[in-house]
Amino acid sequence: xxETLLYLKxxxxxxxxxxxxxxxxxxxxxxxxxxxSQTNYNIxxxxxxxSADLYKGKKSYKFSIDDPxxxxxxxxxxxxxxxxxxxxxxxxxxxxxxxxxxxEKRDIVNNITAIPLEQKTRILTSLAASAAKHDFELFxxxxxxxxxxxxINSNRLDKFSIVSPIYLEIKAVHKQxxxxxxxxxxxxxxxxxxxxxxxxxxxxxxxxxQNEVVNVExxxxxxxxxxxxxxxxxxxxxxxxxARALDQxxxxxxxxxxxxxxxxxxxxxxxxxxxxxxxxxxxxxGHIYRPxxxxxxxxxxxxxxxxxxxxxxxxxxxxxxxSCLKIETGNKSLEELIGSVKRGLYVSSLHYMNxxxxxxxxxxxxxxxxxxxIEDGKISKVVMNLxxxxxxxxxxxxxxxxxxxxxxxxxxxxxxxxxxxxxxxPHALVKDxxxxxxxxxx
Amino acid sequence: xEQKIKNIVSKLSTSDIQFADVRITITDxxxxxxxxxxxxxxxxxxxxxxxxxxxxxxxxxxxxxSKDLSAPSIDRLIKTAKQNAIQGSxxxxxxxxxxxxxxxxxxxxxxxxxxxxxxxxxxxxxxxRNLAEAIKPxxxxxxxIVGGEFTRQEKFxxxxxxxxxxxxxxxTLPIMMVVAADSGQIQSRTWPxxxxxxRAGFELFYEQKFAENAERIIKEATDLLSAPTITEEKADIxxxxxxxxxxxxxxxxxxTEADRIFGxxxxxxxxxxxxxxxxxxxxxxxxxxxxxxxxxxxxxxxxHPMDDEGVPGKKIDIIKNGILVDQQTSRHIAxxxxxxxxxxxxxxxxxxxPLVRMTNLCLAPGKGSLDxxxxxxxxxxxxxxxxxxxxxxxxNNFQFTTEIGYKIKDGVIVxxxxxxxxxxxxxxxxxxxxxxxxxxxxxxxxxFHCGKGEPGQIMQLSHGVAPARxxxxxxxxxx
Numbered sequence: 001x002x003e004t005l006l007y008l009k010x011x012x013x014x015x016x017x018x019x020x021x022x023x024x025x026x027x028x029x030x031x032x033x034x035x036x037s038q039t040n041y042n043i044x045x046x047x048x049x050x051s052a053d054l055y056k057g058k059k060s061y062k063f064s065i066d067d068p069x070x071x072x073x074x075x076x077x078x079x080x081x082x083x084x085x086x087x088x089x090x091x092x093x094x095x096x097x098x099x100x101x102x103x104e105k106r107d108i109v110n111n112i113t114a115i116p117l118e119q120k121t122r123i124l125t126s127l128a129a130s131a132a133k134h135d136f137e138l139f140x141x142x143x144x145x146x147x148x149x150x151x152i153n154s155n156r157l158d159k160f161s162i163v164s165p166i167y168l169e170i171k172a173v174h175k176q177x178x179x180x181x182x183x184x185x186x187x188x189x190x191x192x193x194x195x196x197x198x199x200x201x202x203x204x205x206x207x208x209x210q211n212e213v214v215n216v217e218x219x220x221x222x223x224x225x226x227x228x229x230x231x232x233x234x235x236x237x238x239x240x241x242x243a244r245a246l247d248q249x250x251x252x253x254x255x256x257x258x259x260x261x262x263x264x265x266x267x268x269x270x271x272x273x274x275x276x277x278x279x280x281x282x283x284x285x286g287h288i289y290r291p292x293x294x295x296x297x298x299x300x301x302x303x304x305x306x307x308x309x310x311x312x313x314x315x316x317x318x319x320x321x322x323s324c325l326k327i328e329t330g331n332k333s334l335e336e337l338i339g340s341v342k343r344g345l346y347v348s349s350l351h352y353m354n355x356x357x358x359x360x361x362x363x364x365x366x367x368x369x370x371x372x373x374i375e376d377g378k379i380s381k382v383v384m385n386l387x388x389x390x391x392x393x394x395x396x397x398x399x400x401x402x403x404x405x406x407x408x409x410x411x412x413x414x415x416x417x418x419x420x421x422x423x424x425x426p427h428a429l430v431k432d433x434x435x436x437x438x439x440x441x442x
Numbered sequence: 443x444e445q446k447i448k449n450i451v452s453k454l455s456t457s458d459i460q461f462a463d464v465r466i467t468i469t470d471x472x473x474x475x476x477x478x479x480x481x482x483x484x485x486x487x488x489x490x491x492x493x494x495x496x497x498x499x500x501x502x503x504x505x506x507x508s509k510d511l512s513a514p515s516i517d518r519l520i521k522t523a524k525q526n527a528i529q530g531s532x533x534x535x536x537x538x539x540x541x542x543x544x545x546x547x548x549x550x551x552x553x554x555x556x557x558x559x560x561x562x563x564x565x566x567x568x569x570x571r572n573l574a575e576a577i578k579p580x581x582x583x584x585x586x587i588v589g590g591e592f593t594r595q596e597k598f599x600x601x602x603x604x605x606x607x608x609x610x611x612x613x614t615l616p617i618m619m620v621v622a623a624d625s626g627q628i629q630s631r632t633w634p635x636x637x638x639x640x641r642a643g644f645e646l647f648y649e650q651k652f653a654e655n656a657e658r659i660i661k662e663a664t665d666l667l668s669a670p671t672i673t674e675e676k677a678d679i680x681x682x683x684x685x686x687x688x689x690x691x692x693x694x695x696x697x698t699e700a701d702r703i704f705g706x707x708x709x710x711x712x713x714x715x716x717x718x719x720x721x722x723x724x725x726x727x728x729x730x731x732x733x734x735x736x737x738x739x740x741x742x743x744x745x746h747p748m749d750d751e752g753v754p755g756k757k758i759d760i761i762k763n764g765i766l767v768d769q770q771t772s773r774h775i776a777x778x779x780x781x782x783x784x785x786x787x788x789x790x791x792x793x794x795x796p797l798v799r800m801t802n803l804c805l806a807p808g809k810g811s812l813d814x815x816x817x818x819x820x821x822x823x824x825x826x827x828x829x830x831x832x833x834x835x836x837x838n839n840f841q842f843t844t845e846i847g848y849k850i851k852d853g854v855i856v857x858x859x860x861x862x863x864x865x866x867x868x869x870x871x872x873x874x875x876x877x878x879x880x881x882x883x884x885x886x887x888x889x890f891h892c893g894k895g896e897p898g899q900i901m902q903l904s905h906g907v908a909p910a911r912x913x914x915x916x917x918x919x920x921x
Binding site: 029031032033034035036037038039040041042043044045046047048049059060061062063064065066067072075076079083086087088089090091092117118121124125128137139140141143169171173178180218248249250351352353354355356357359360362363364365366368385387389390391412413418434436437438439440441 | 480481482483484485486487488489490491492502503504505506507508509510511519522523525526527529530531532533534535536563564567571584585621623626627628704705706708709710712713715793795829830831832833834835836838839841843861863865867896897898916919920921
C-alpha cells in the first residue's frame, strides 16, 4: 500500500534542498441517477492519484499523476527538478505545515459496499410506490463515495484519512403540475437513515402541493427559510470567513474580529466531529480539523486560515475548511414559526446563487423545489419560483426566530472534483426578505 | 491505443448487449497563476489516462470508468458496467432504445501556432511575469491575477456499430483580472471577460491583446469605484461579446438541452421551460434571432467529427427567424422526440458518462459595426464583461450584472456605471432583440467551466456572438 507515495518520498529525500508535501489519494464512487421513477444510469468510477508540491527556497512547482507508476514518477520528478530553479519566487511562502497532531481513530465503513445498488433500487422502488399514490414521480441521485488519502511532508507530517459519504436526494415531481418537492439524506453513517420517517416527510410535502398555485408580486415578505436555505446562505457567508478572502480584500469580515456582526441568536461552528454529519479529520495541508467557533452569539470570532495564509496574514492557523458548518438552534417549533406569520412565504430550497459583491454579501438567486404561501399562520398555496436579491448580512440580521431542532443537509460539490459535505441547520423566520421578481414557472 | 479500444469493444459484442461504446482519453494539463505580481502556482499533469465503458443491457445504461487502463482493470470495468445495467434495469419502466447508425470513421488532429507544452518554459514564464508585473497592486488596485490554463486531449472512441474516431485538440484559457478598493468597497475588471478561452495554444495571449489592455482594466476598475449606478427602471441595452456569450449560454443553450425536458438533470442543473410541443411554433426571439449548434467548425472548442456516441458532427438550426425549430439531443432523446440526433453527446473525460452538451452554440451575425449600433442608440447602456449570473432551474428568469456599463446618450458614450444589473424572462428578452452586429464583430467566446451532470463534469465549449441590442429591459433591482 502507498508504494508509489513511498517511492516518491525516498526519491525526494535524496534532495535535502527541497521541501515537499506529497499525497496519494484513492477515490471511488457509485453514483446512481434516476428520473421519472426509473433508472437513468449508474456510474462506477475510481482513480488513484499521486500529487507533489515541491519547494526550493521560495520557488515552487506542483505535479499530479493519475494512475501513477514508477517511470511516470521519475519523469515528472525530473521535469520538476529541471524547471524549479528558473521559476520566480513567491515571497509569501515561509514553510509547510508543521502540525503533526493525529486525529482520533474511527471505524469507517465503505458505504459503496455497505449499500449495494440492489439496496438502493429497493429503497427507491418502495418510495416510488408511495409517490405514485399522489401522482408524483421521483427524480434524483443516490450516491456513495469512498476516498482515502495519505499525506506526507518534509516536516515529518504523515497523515492518513478516510471518508465515505452518502448522499440521497429525492425530488418528487407532480406528473401534471410539475410542482416539485425535495427530501434528502446525507452523512457517513447509514444507520441514521430511517426509511419510514423519510417517506413520511416526503409524502407530507407532496400533500402541501394539492393547494392552488399562485404567483406573488415582488416586495418584502416574512419568510420561513427551510434548513437547506439557511445552510446555503451560511455556506456563502463562510467565503468571507477565509483568510484568503481577507487577503484579497473581498471579505465581509475584514476588521470585524471580535465585533458583534449579527444578533445574539446566531452561533455558527465548523464542527468535523458530529456523527450525524460527514466527518473530517484534517484540512487540505494536513492540519488537524477541530471544532471552531466562527460566530459566537453574534460575535465574529475566527477566520478559516490554512498554513500558507497563516504565514501571510499572521492569523492563527487551523485545519478548518467550513465543510462541517452547524448553525445553533433557537427555541420555537416549526409550527410556532409558521403560526406566527400573517402573510409570508415558506422557501424550501435555493438555486443558482451568485455574489453581486462578495464584500457586501449582496447576491441574487432563486427559490426551487417547493415555495409556499403562508396565510394566517398556515401553508395555504403553492407559489411559483421567485427571484431574490439580498445581502446575507441583512438576512442574518433580520432573523427573528430559529427552530428548536436542526437537520443534517447534504450538498454535492460538483465543480472541479466531486465531493459531498453536510451542514446542520434549523428553520429560520426572516423579516422583510427581498423578492425581486417571479420566474412564472414552477 | 486504437487496437486496445477495438479489443475492448469486441469483448462487448455479445447478444445480451444492445449497444456499447468505449472511450479512452489522454490529457495533459498545465496551470500557471500569478497573484499580485508573484508566481503562486505552477502545476502540471501530463499524460493523464482515462477509460469509460458504457453498455445498454435490458434497455438500461450501465457505466464504469477509471484512470487505470491495464488489462485487469478493463475486465473489471466491463463486469461492473454490465452489473450496473442489469441491476439498474430492476427499476425501469421504459427501455432505452434508438435507431442504429451507419458506422463511420473519423480522424482530426489540431495543431496550435504556439504549443504551450512544447515552447520554452522561460518564454512562457517571462511573458506571464511581465503581464503580472504590469497590473500588480498600486494606487487603488489591491489585488491582481494573471494566469493561464493549457490543455491537450487525445481521444479514442469506438462503438459496437463499428464507428471509430481518433482526435486531438489544444485549448487555452488565459486570465487577467484586477480588483480596486476604496472606502470599504471593491470593483473588479477582467480582460477579455470570463469567456476568454480558445482553441489555440499560447498564441491566444497575443491574439487577445492582453498586454495592450492591462492599463485599460486598471483605469476602469479604479474609475468604477466612483461611478454612479443605473437610475432608470428600464433601458435599451447593447450587450458586448464579453457578456452576450453567457446570456446565450444560460438562456438558450441550457434551455434547449433536451435531456432537461425529461427531467434527467432535475437533481442538479435543473429543468427547462421548453416543451416538445413548442418545436416549430414557439416564438423564442424576434425574427432577426437565428441560433445554431455547430460541431463542424474547427475554430470553436465544441468541434468534433463525431460525438461521444458515434453521431457525426453537425450544424443544426435551434432557432430560425425567431422560431424554436430543434433541440440539442442524444440518440435516445432524439428518438423519443422524433428528431435526428444533433451530435451533442459529450463527456469531459473518458471516465465521465456522456451527457447532452453544448458544442459551438452560436448567434448568427446581423449587419453593421458596434460603433454604428451605439451611434443608432438614442439613450441606453452598453454592458460588457460578466460579473454575476443567475438563472432559474427552468431557464426562464435570469439576472445578470456586468463588470461595467457605458452610458449612451444621443448615440455617444458619455460615461460609465458600476454594477449594471438587468433581469428578464427568456422569451420576452430575446423577442426584444432589435439589432445584431455583423460578421466584422462576430467571434468565438469560450469557456473551460460549463458545469453539468453528477458526478460533475466541466465542459469546454464555445459561443459565436456579435454585440446585440435589446429594447426596454428591466435594469432596476431594488435592494
